[in-house]
Amino acid sequence: MNKQRASKVLANLRELGLGQAIVTDPLSIWYLTGYYTEPYERFLALYLTEEGGVPRSTLFCNRLFPDATGAADEVVTFDDTDDPVPLVLAATDHAEPLGVDKDLAARWLLPLMEAGAGASVRLASVAVDRARSIKDDAEQELMREASRINDRAMAWLADQVRVGVTERSIAEGLLGEYRSLGAEDHSFSPIVSFGANAADPHHEPDGTRLEKGDMVLFDVGCKYRAYCSDMTRTFFTAAPTAHQVEVYDTVRRANEAAEALIAPGVEFADLDLAARRVIEDAGYGRYFTHRLGHQIGLSDHEPGDVSSTHHEPVLPGMCFSIEPGIYIPGDIGVRIEDLAIVREDGHEILNAYTHEPTTLDA
CATH class of the missing domain: 3.90.230.10 (Creatinase/methionine aminopeptidase superfamily)
Incomplete structure (x- = not known):
């Protein structure tokens, strides 16, 4: 994880009134972690939050993908037959609003919303976009x-x-x-x-x-x-x-x-x-x-x-x-x-x- 870049994204999230976000754009994940894979129809996501003023990250990866060891503070893996939504739910703060990027597909976004992954869900792509710019x-x-x-x-x-x-x-x-x-x-x-x-x-x-x-x-x-x-x-x-x-x-x-x-x-x-x-x-x-x-x-x-x-x-x-x-x-x-x-x-x-x-x- 590139802590400097993650800190910029988290600062941008704070300006939006957010303390957590899910990033699914593969290039943005590479920008933040140095890990790149093209997931196609499979789920790939980076969860970003802050603990004690320090960026904290969790990367969700299918076991089919290249090894992501060390790319984030925590790497959560799953198989094709597993539902990744409960894994994400275990990481997010359900009492706080959750930022998501524009690439999060509806087939993952809607179940996360229905399950209450955050107190609300807000589009937060701009937080990463501004850092990358x-x-x-x-x-x-x-x-x-x-x-x-x-x-x-x-x-x-x-x-x-x-x-x-x-x-x-x-x-x-x-x-x-x-x-x-x-x-x-x-x-x-x-x-x-x-x-x-x-x-x-x-x-x-x-x-x-x-x-x-x-x-x-x-x-x-x-x-x-x-x-x-x-x-x-x-x-x-x-x-x-x-x-x-x-x-x-x-x-x-x-x-x-x-x-x-x-x-x-x-x-x-x-x-x-x-x-x-x-x-x-x-x-x-x-x-x-x-x-x-x-x-x-x-x-x-x-x-x-x-x-x-x-x-x-x-x-x-x-x-x-x-x-x-x-x-x-x-x-x-x-x-x-x-x-x-x-x-x-x-x-x-x-x-x-x-x-x-x-x-x-x-």
Whole structure:
């Protein structure tokens, strides 16, 4: 158990009026204990509370899972034929409200509620989310390395672009390149879009073949020692038209306007506004169809979005994307995305790959 991280979560729980919680998100359990397994339909949970001001933890594990010895103060194991609910009931304080996270499945949550696992049950995911959102020095260095790998992978992607190649063939080759660079896996399914396909922000690579003059969009990320990267770049494949140049330059200026503003105390909503204003002033406002970004770490998308409705301040140690885009159906799609870490004295952009308009030799 990482007592420092557990203490942060418990402090966040206290702010919610809670002294106990059940965590079931496998990545959050790893974050707190160093133990990871994917439970699929089986029960996996970490119970957190405090005794004498010291974090106290109990991990509930199926015996089918990898050995969890030492991962928590107490490890309770059970078989497939056992009901884990009574085991959890034996650990919780029934006279106090019980926090649960958003991943606790109804098939476990409802029996726990019916059995009175706590005086009441309250959603408390934010207690872990807030702790995970502030990356410590070690986490920040892992995020940097994941992005360094992603920069190198983007150069590989650009080299694959040639007339006649398919989106799918490039996407399918990326995992091998990531692994050759030291990453373990994708952090999400890669997006490879040619031409008008890029007007769909979440286009799935298909058999579309590149034609000379198509713009090419790559939105990709890898995992390095469990931490995620995420970056988008858009390229030309022939001398660009005036329209293509205008759209690209608008998105680039929007990205850089938001990034220049990142510093402790600035509201997430102000970052979104800075980018959105550039795009609106250029006449493309209705084609910027999503929030500006999202937080990232152990998951590619973590709670705390960079949007017009998020009025909390950014804090040192937070890491999030800045990814404005313009998507004109049937015509063009451009997105430029970087990851930023907030520092005490401003910010650090994790991606070194250029924003300058680049024409590939296709």
